[in-house]
Amino acid sequence: MKRILVAGAGHGGLAAGAILAKNGFDVTVVEKEQREALGHDWEDRFTFSLLTELLGIAEADLPEGCWRYRGDCAFVSPAKRKKVVIRYTEETRQKIMWRKPLLNLLLEHAEKCGVKFLFGVEALGPLTENGKVTGLSTAAGDYAADLVIDAAGVFSPVRRNLPEAYGIEKDPRPGDLFYACRAYYDRLPGFETPDAPFEVYLYHEGERGLSWFGANEDGCDVLIGRTYPLTPKKVEEQLAIFRQSHPWLGEKVLHGGQFGVIPVRRPLTLLVDDGYAAVGDSAFMTTPMNGMGIDLSLQAGKLLAETVLNNRDRDFTAEVLWAYNRDFHRLYGGDTAKNEGLKNALLSLPGQGVDFLFEAEVIQSSDLAGAGKNTKLSALLGKFVRGMRQPKSFFTILGGLTKGAKAAKLYKNAPARFDRKAVRAWSDAIEKLDIRFYSSAN
Ligand SMILES: Cc1cc2nc3c(=O)[nH]c(=O)nc-3n(C[C@H](O)[C@H](O)[C@H](O)COP(=O)(O)OP(=O)(O)OC[C@H]3O[C@@H](n4cnc5c(N)ncnc54)[C@H](O)[C@@H]3O)c2cc1C
Incomplete structure (x- = not known):
């Protein structure tokens, strides 16, 4: 039986682990915290249907008291002179759930599917042999595996210690x-x-x-x-x-x-290599404007599990795992890249520039309701006349959206198959766009 180790009980790792254990893989999650310490003591917004579909339950079956609706939302401009209010309807009202019950649901489901857990065990990095990942080095010893799923969050020691030849970005940069x-x-x-x-x-x-x-x-x-x-x-x-x-x-x-x-950046371009796949925060999968990462994490976990199950040889080479990398970026990577372009452009403006965008209604409730997902170049050009009262601010936003759109196009055209040279060239082309924001405070 092929052995899969999940580093960290992140959302995407639990999602992938449950599906794979249910389909006959030997899956163990290595989590540094004790079980009762998992999950923040606050409520999070995410798409409930992604969770209930994964758990195979109806929304009405969610435990009582673990979630509620959030009220209408007001975005306040930096000088606090303008508020853009978003009124939700019965259908669009935002739902929030306490993090501990959310993780409990995922943990219990994974256990029911056959996933094993090692709580209180810290992963230190990947085990490698001939430049390939072959397991996990942990504070409790070494564990061999056919596949390591990295769900150990933004500072994952697994990602940070991968073989150089994998070319996977190791550390977040300032502004990320x-x-x-x-x-x-x-x-x-x-x-x-x-x-x-x-x-x-x-x-x-x-x-x-x-x-x-x-x-x-x-x-x-x-x-x-x-x-x-x-x-x-x-x-x-x-x-x-x-x-x-x-x-x-x-x-x-x-x-x-x-x-x-x-x-709060676009996801890693390279998510996989021989014996390794990253999901969730360890691969920087969030919507950059609002930092929501639970949806993308669950979607990544599901997609990775489907990729593994679609491979008849049950192999974990970069060639096989690439289908997950490619499909994730085709489905979600492009939108997050666009969103990062907008976020970084906003952050490179002085506060007065953002005030102007609010006051001249260059930024409106439709932009803010979708965390910038609805802000398109064409829509912004429609506001050209209003924007020209402060061309510098307007063109900064336009520039951010243009770079984001270029990166999005590249994400959506991820190479169909894994060829190390071609995949690196594709990744470098995205890097060259350099849509990052460098904060002087860092
Ligand atoms: C204040 C705040 C508010 C947020 N609000 C929202 C929200 O409303 N909606 C939303 O979608 N997202 C929100 N997020 C983001 C969200 O928490 C993450 O994007 C999401 O949890 C996905 O991350 P993950 O599951 O991949 O990793 P994580 O949640 O970081 O989980 C990683 C797991 O790995 C474990 N781990 C770490 N290192 C090791 C190691 N060396 N060995 C073993 N285990 C290890 C950790 O203990 C943890 O259990 C918020 C984040 C913060 C900080």
């Missing part, structure tokens, strides 16, 4: 990461819930990043996020500023309070 601190505080009585209770502040207090303030019936959900590492002092400062504008924000932490890092 978003640093956040999130906590739920008590809500002081005597204040009305705002009309749009979920507020997102772009360039919050003039700094690169965003913060949000969600006024729930039972507390206040506050996220402070920046493009550079946060300190507890910085978070306290920002909370004090929030307390002036939101006097109902209490001091008692009800949930969360942890710091987290999210990759």
Whole structure:
């Protein structure tokens, strides 16, 4: 029986592991934390149908109390002069689920499908032989495997120690990461819930990043996020500023309070090689504008498992695994590249430039509702006259979208088959577009 090791109990690894174990593979997840420590103490937005389809249950079967709807949303411009409000309908209302029950559902499902777990065991890197991945080196010893699925998150030591010849990008570059601190505080009585209770502040207090303030019936959900590492002092400062504008924000932490890092860039171009495949944050799979990674992680896990099952020889060579790499980018890579272009262009503007885009309605609710996914070059050109009042800001956004569109085209034309030279040339062509944002704070 072929042996698969999943490094880290990330969402995509659990999804792939469950499908593969159910289909006769020997799958073991190596997770550095104990089971009860897994999952953040906060709620996340993602597409519930992706989860329920994977679990083979109806949405009505989700455990009671593990999810709720989020209210209408207001995007606030840097100078706080303009708010763009997004009203959701019955069909479009955003659903959020607590992270621990979400992970529990995935863990229990994986166990039922036959996945084994080694909790409290840290993966240190890949085992290699003749330049190929042949297993995992862990704090509890070496484990051989036919395939290592890397689901160990943004700082995965497996990805970072891959053989050079794989050509897989090892480290995120400055501007690729978003640093956040999130906590739920008590809500002081005597204040009305705002009309749009979920507020997102772009360039919050003039700094690169965003913060949000969600006024729930039972507390206040506050996220402070920046493009550079946060300190507890910085978070306290920002909370004090929030307390002036939101006097109902209490001091008692009800949930969360942890710091987290999210990759906010297009995914790795090369996701696989002999004996290795990356899914989720370890492959930087998020929507860069809003840092949502659960959907892409689950989609990647499913696609990888399908690729493995479609191969009659049950082989794990780069040639076989490439179908997953190619299909992921054809389906999702292009859109995330476009989104990164827009995000980086916005971040390279000064706060006043973003204010202008809001005030001149170059950025509208349709752009913000889709986290920039609906912002197309053609739509932006339709706003040309309004944009020309501040050509520099307008053309920066246009430039970001143009580069993003070029990268998207390349992602969508990923080589059909794995040929090391051709695949590297394709990856280099995307790299050359250099649509990154380099933060001076890094
Ligand atoms: C504040 C915050 C809010 C977010 N909100 C949302 C949201 O609303 N919606 C959304 O879709 N996404 C959200 N995200 C992003 C989301 O958390 C990730 O994109 C998503 O979890 C996918 O990552 P993953 O499952 O691949 O990896 P992770 O969730 O990082 O899981 C990696 C796993 O690997 C384990 N691990 C790490 N290193 C090792 C090692 N050396 N050995 C063994 N195990 C290891 C970790 O303990 C962990 O269990 C948010 C992130 C943050 C920080």
